[in-house]
Structure formats: structure tokens, C-alpha cells
Amino acid sequence: MAIIEDQRPLELITGQEIAPANPLGVFARPKATTGWRSWVSTVDHKKIGIMYGVASFFFLLVGGGEALLIRLQLAVPGNRLLSADLYNQVFTMHGVTMVFMVIMPLAAAFANYLLPLQIGARDVSFPRLNALSLWIWLFGAVFFNTSWLLGGGANGGWFNYAPNSGVVFSPGHGIDFYAVGLLIMGIGSTVSAINLTVTVLNMRAPGMTLMKMPVFTWMTFVTQILLVFALPVITVALLLLTFDRMFDANFFNAPMGGDPFLWQHLFWIFGHPEVYIMVLPAFGIVSEVIPVFSRKPIFGYPFMVGSGIAIGFMGFGVWAHHMFASGMGQMSILAFSLATMFIAVPTGVKILNWLATMYGGRIRFTTAMLFSVGLVGMFTIGGLSGVSHAFAPADTQQTDTYYIVAHFHYVLFGGALLGLFSGMYFWWPKMFGHFLGEKLGKWHFWMILIGFNLTFGPQHILGLQGMMRRTWTYTENQGFNTWNLVSTIGAFVIAVSLIVFMVNIGLSYRQHRRNPVNPGPDPWDARSLEWMIPSPTPEHNFDDPPVVEELDEFWHRKYGHDSNGRLVRIAKTEDVVQSGDATGVHLPSPSYWPMVIAAGLPLIGYGLIFSLWWAIPGVVLLIAGMYGWVMEPSTDPDAGHDHDDHEGHDDDPSAATALTDGGSAEGHESSDDTADGAAAMTTEGAPVG
């Protein structure tokens, strides 16, 4: 932002010329728009979002594999499949992987892809920082998982309590990888959170006030704010732990007076907002899906937004309910117990508003809708069991039992993950230009729903029977046999459902390749701005920034009310969508430097853990990357202003008017535009018609 006169790269003081297209003489300015180079150098929020999604799905399989190992070990009493130590590593790695490498980045995938589209922006506010966030997170995640090959994974539980995490009790490198790996991923998340916060505040289309933003954008925005304020706290905790383990500091050194509460408080001040960081994006997705498939606006939009904000605020005031059994004192317990009960109120508001949105609506049970309804049901169960341990006396009984495990899986799997799957089925046509198969999708949904309840439902009972969490095995006559076996069977049903999902992706893609039928810009007859542009989204997003006048702007451009207050179509979809053939669009140019900078961080991490020599190439990469970044203008001065966004896409302008394809998705045939009565212009044309 510094220089006004021109956009040429900076000169050095010596007056030496730097070739603009070849900064530092290392990399040619990346030009590829297809192939792997276009992906590693991209600064396009859509490609970055897709990469977040692909990588986190890979980690879902990793974490899922670990979950299957856990369930296999617990399937029968007295099992010796895993050693006790390996079991500790497996459940710790499962937890950390699912939290930091699956749910959070999967939500980031949707945030990256959709947030600029929903607010009518060209990209995020800092496209290269966006790429940097992705690569830092990805390299951090890979770094964390390499611990399996370098002496074993972390084994302290995902919350890694002190002093068990100290060198005395955990002499291996697993905890080191935990501390450094999470620090690295935290840098990526912080950069991303700042970037997206600024994007929402600053990049909105003309007329889009905050209270006209879609609920998904709002929930993502709240999530980013939570990240901005929660991540530095765990950063402090991890820094202290790193100092302890690597530089002999004493923060958690019990003989010196190191306080185990310090870690618990720092961790949970982060850890509880983290719960909402994981679940609010899914709430946002559901709040987009349910109105579309109920053909009604979201019920109580201001309350939807307000309850999200309230959850965000209150989420910072309830952390110590994770510590009721730690002996922190009656007053603290009372205060946090009350606060925890209060936070159920805004969450309940959301549930009721979703139900009210569906009530009286013309519901289409597509797969996306099924997943959303599944979330409403499953999350309610998780929320209710959550309230049951807001009561401290009950919680003291439940702490560290399988009841807690059941509770948070209902919240994070039944809540977050089902919502994210819903989003995949919903936005797949927008992202990839073809539908995911509805038939297999419904198989996927029902199997995952049944498998999920088989797995985690019985764990409520096991927990109340007294089965401890993190227990490695149990004996035959403790009475845990039956439900553990059921739970293990359920886990494999979930695994099969994920295979169905992958087969669905493969088959849908193959069908699309054989017989490409563009779903059109608005296959679901949807409400928000991203459906105004062709599918898949052209690289430049919007031809012209849409001028927003109302909440659900796109819907209001299609539909109005007649004199009797009934819903009527006022414009054909193809007349209000954009054609996707803008010229003169100036996009930020791709760059390798974000990846170079990010690659330095894991090397520094290995250096801290093993030998500082490893850190040297890491620091060199970091500094060289920053230097190269600074020297390279964010928009290539040699690139023409006429942006060619047709390469690699089949989004020729006629695609915008190629209306519904009928064949590739069965789920949306049921309703039509006359759903609510008299329709002025329904004769043809609506994509869903």
C-alpha cells in the first residue's frame, strides 16, 4: 500500500534494477493456470479453499483410521491389540488431528471459498496472506504427523495437561511435536483469521451492510473474531510449554512450584472458544441450507445473528466448566456453572429458529438438507448432555468418563461434521460444476447417521456406568462388553459411509466427465449472492460487484410479492445471474513466496526439537521468502489487464443460461416456483423448475 506512483517492484538503494518478472532470480513469475503449478502458486481464494478441503479430508481419513484403532482396541475386554503407550498416542493424535486438522480447516475451506462470494467481493483482502495461511497450516499439520516416524506421537491427550506434559513424565518427542506443531498451525490460523476479519469488514459489495450479510458469513465472521482472541492464549501456553521442555524453564515444573492450573486455565480459555470455532461455521452452513430447501427465509435473522454473537461472547466466559473436578473453589464453580447454563440459551434460539424456518415450508429433502436436519437433531442431543454437565455435582460424576466422550462427539461430529458434509453437498455444484450423486449421498447420510449413533449413543451409557475415558482396556466383568462392541461396530459403519462418500465423489466426477451437464448458476433456487454467478465459479467471481439492497439479495431479485402478499416470481433466473465473461478484471497474480515462507517453519520446528542445525535452512527460507515476497509486486506488472478466466473451465457464457439438467441430481425435482401460489413468470426458466 505504500507507493502511489507506480506498481513496479522496489528499487534497491544502490539503484540496482530488479527484473520485475523474476524476483531474486529464483522463480519465474508463475503463469500457469492449470496443472500443479497453478495450485502451489495460487492466491485465488477458491483454489485455496478447495486445497483446505482436500487436505483436511485427507486428515479426516488419518484421524478416522486412528479412531478405528481406538475402537478395535476397546471392542473386546482385555484386548492387547495396542500397547498402553501406543493407545495413548493414538487417542491423542486422533483428538488433535480431528480438531486442528479436520474440523477447523474444513470450516476454513468453506470460509475461504464462500466468504468473498457471499459478500460480493473479488477475493479476500490479502490474497497472498491467504495462501500463506494455507501453506503454514498444511506444513504444520504434516510436521505434526511426522512425529509418528520420529519417535512416536504426542500422548498427553489433546489438552495435554501439565505436569504430565513435562520432560520428566513425557521424555519422548511426542509432546514437542504437539507444542511446536500447534504453534506453527496457530500462526497460520491467526493470519487467516485477521485476513478474513478484514475481508468481512472491508470488502463487502455496495449496499451490503452487516445486517444484510448471509448467516454463514456472519457465523464465519464470529468464528474469525474468536480465533483472533483465542489463539494468542494457547500460543502463550504452548510457548511456556516449549520453554519448559526445550530451554529448561519452570512454568510447569512441579517441584519448583509450577502450577498445573496455569496450563488448564490457559488451555481452556482457548479451548472453550475453540468449541464454538468448530461448530459455528457448521451452524452457518445449516442456516444457508435450511432456508433454501424450505423455500422460506431464515426465521428471525437478527436473532440468528445475535445468538451467534452471544455464543461468541459467552464462549469466553465458560472455560472453567472443563475444570469442575480440579478443586478450583466453590465460587468459581458456581459462576462458571451459571454461565454455562446461560450459553445454552442462544444455542437453543438457533435450534428453534431452524425448526421455525422449516415449519410450514415446502421442504425438499435433498442430501444437503438431510445432513442439515441431522445436525439439528444430533446437536440438540449433544447440547442437552452438555447442559447436564453444566451442573457441577453431576459433572463431578461425569468428568473423565465416556459420557463426556459421547457428549463432545455429538457436538463436534453430530454438530460440526454433519454440517460440513451438508455444505459439501450443497455447494459442490458451485465449486466443481457438477452435482454429487443424490442416491449415494442419501446412503452416505443414513449410514453415517446410524453409524454415528451406534458409536456414540452407547457411550453415554458406558460413561454413566463408570467407564473411564482414555482407558486402555477393561476387564470382562465390568459390564462394559456389550456396548463397547456396539460402539466399535458403529465406528465401522461410519468408515463404510465415508467410503460411500468417496465413491460418490468419484462416480459423480466420472459421470460429469462423460456427459458434462452444467448445473447452471443457481441449481437449488437459492438465496445468496454466490448463486448469481456461473458454476463453477469463474476465477474473477463477479463480473460487476452486485449492488445489494436486501438480505437474500439474489432471492429478492427473483421473487417478489403480489398485492395479496403472496410470493411471485418477478424475474427469470437467467436474467438476474451474471454471465461470467468480464473483461478488464485485474486479479492479484500468483506467487511462490507464501509456500517458501511456510516451508521454513517446519524446518525451524525440527531444529528446535532435534538439532538447531536444522533450523538454519528454515530461517534462510523464511527470510528469503519474506525478501522475495516484498520484492515481488502482488500484481504482475507484465500481466495484461484482460483477464482470461475461461481456461480450464467450461463456464462459457451460455452455461449461465443452460438451465437445469435434470439428470445429475434427483433431489431437487420436487418443488417448483409456484410453491407459494400464484407465480407471475413461472412458465420456464427457473433452474429448479
Add this chain to the structure above:
Amino acid sequence: MYEDVEDLEFPDDVHATSTGISNEKLAMWVYLASDCLLFGGMISTYLIYKNRPAEVAGLAGSDKIPSEFFDIPFTSMTSFILLMSSLTMVLSVNAILRGDSKRMRLWLVSTAVLGGLFLGGQAYEFRIFVVDDGMGFTTNVASSAFFALTGLHGAHVLIGVIMLLSVVLLSFGRKMRAEAVEVVGLYWHFVDIVWVLIFTIVYLIP
């Protein structure tokens, strides 16, 4: 910090923003908000531990606590130097607002020098603690917390100095946008304010 470096650089998107505040400045504000919690965590840690080795009987390790060794007049002087650097920072923003690159550089270099003096004072202070007083990073929980907190602040000052000098280097041969200097200034003032807190909480409050 690389995002800050980028901020100095790229005029690509000079479209009007929804809030009227530029992306770069808003990003700095959000980052600083986040940084508050970083220092908040560190300060809390110090407050929990500052007297523990002396107060709790039977702990392993030395019971030397940082407050025994504070040289308040000396640290007051370095604190004054750091505060004065905020003045020179304001003067440099003022200079570039008037389009005066030369004076902007002068004041930026002054700011960086004052920041450097502060860092030198901190290094000197650390050396006294460690070598003369025998209280190092690993001595006990209080010393660990002290060095971690003040060290974290020192690292922030160091990054600030690097940013200031970067702006000076980048400003040769072209006029900086005033806002670029202002954004660096935001960071610099924040680091100063945090020091006011740390100085009060750590050094002055017994």
C-alpha cells in the same frame, strides 16, 4: 510480522473499503487486538508466579525473585527513552503527511535508535540479573516468567525496529504513502503502551 512488511508494499487494491479504513490499517488493528491477549497471558503468568519462590516453603531451586534486583531508576530511564520514541514516531508520521520524506526518514531513524537504546538497556539489565545476581531464565518459576514476559516484549520492539528501518530503506527514491508509516506507527505505539503496563505491573507495583 510479514503481513506488516507486505503492508508497506503493495498499492494493488486501492478501491474504497466498506468501513473507509484501509485493509492494511484494519488488519493491524485486528492483529494488535490479538496481541493484547498474548501479553495478557504472559502478564497473568508473571503475576501468578512473581512471589511464589519466596512465599511458598519447600520448593526446589533458588528463592531469588526478580523484584529483589530491580534497578528502578535505570529501568525508568530506558522506559522514558522508549516513550520518547513514540514522540519521534508521531513526528515522522506528521512529516510524511506534509510530504517531507527527508524528515520522515530522520524521525524514523531516531525512533529506531531510541528503540535500539531501549533494547540495549534491556540486554544490560538481563546481563546484570544473570551474571551478577545469579538469577537466570531457569532459576525458578518467577525468573522464568519474568524473562519470558520482558523477552517477549523485547522481541516485539526488535521487530518494530526492523520494520522502522525497512520503511526507511523502502522510502528512498519514492514517496511513502503516509498510511504505511502510520500503520507501522500503530504497532510501535502499541508496543510502547504495553511497556507502560509491564513497567507498572512488573517493576513498580511491589
